[in-house]
Amino acid sequence: MRYSKQKETILEIVNNSFDHLTADEIYLKARNLLPNISLGTVYRNLNTLKEENKIISFNSLDNKEHYDKAFIKHYHFICNNCFKIYDRKINDYKKLCSMLNIDENNTNYIDIKVYGICNDCSK
Amino acid sequence: MRYSKQKETILEIVNNSFDHLTADEIYLKARNLLPNISLGTVYRNLNTLKEENKIISFNSLDNKEHYDKAFIKHYHFICNNCFKIYDRKINDYKKLCSMLNIDENNTNYIDIKVYGICNDCSK
DNA sequence: ATGTAATTAGTAACCATTACTATTTATGAG
């Protein structure tokens, strides 16, 4: 595996963002730094970074894959009305794993999504 | 809303299956019962049935939506190697909700997916 | 310096899902 400025840039964009960016949004941000980067390169590197467990991804109501930092233990609340994605803390990750009978040795990633109506929309 | 044989058939196929069928698989099964049913009808009714909370769906590694019964409290273990989807029991649903600070009043559906390597593949 | 294999840019293709429209059909009123 060789160094590439493109891959490094993509990882930084995901790690420095507080949103849940789609491939297209990451592509647009990357173009500010590397004007010639191509969308295919973004997709390929996102998939590689996932395999290396450096980032995670999940699908949302817009039917697009959203990319996120790997090292923060949290889950997502997704509003069925406004489609916004909220981060929610997981206080006791160990306890959660034991409740779900999860063997952490053969487990890679736990993806929890809670769908409902957010506070803004229920007003 | 009017009765339709197509919608009833689609709901029965999902409820009687022990798999996690995709729209295309449901379409093929439905064609055995209603030879002229169209794929668009399957997709439209699956979306309607979801809105009515009669079925649920989730996205998997094949990047297809999988449809499942709504009334069984369980989560899914997805193997990163063979892409198989396993059902896993949730013993104490109430406790899980309280651990995640979930307000059941504004919550529709909890989608939990655990990714890893299944027993068959780790041999 | 130079060879080479990994990576990229740019474009074309793929395919799951949705949109569209003419036709069919469930249902209620007379």
Add this chain to the structure above:
DNA sequence: CTCATAAATAGTAATGGTTACTAATTACAT
């Protein structure tokens, strides 16, 4: 039992996120 009407369907075309492909570029070891 008609008949009007609006909801639902069948069949097909279009959409759009993602992947595949290929010639050119580039990191890196020798």
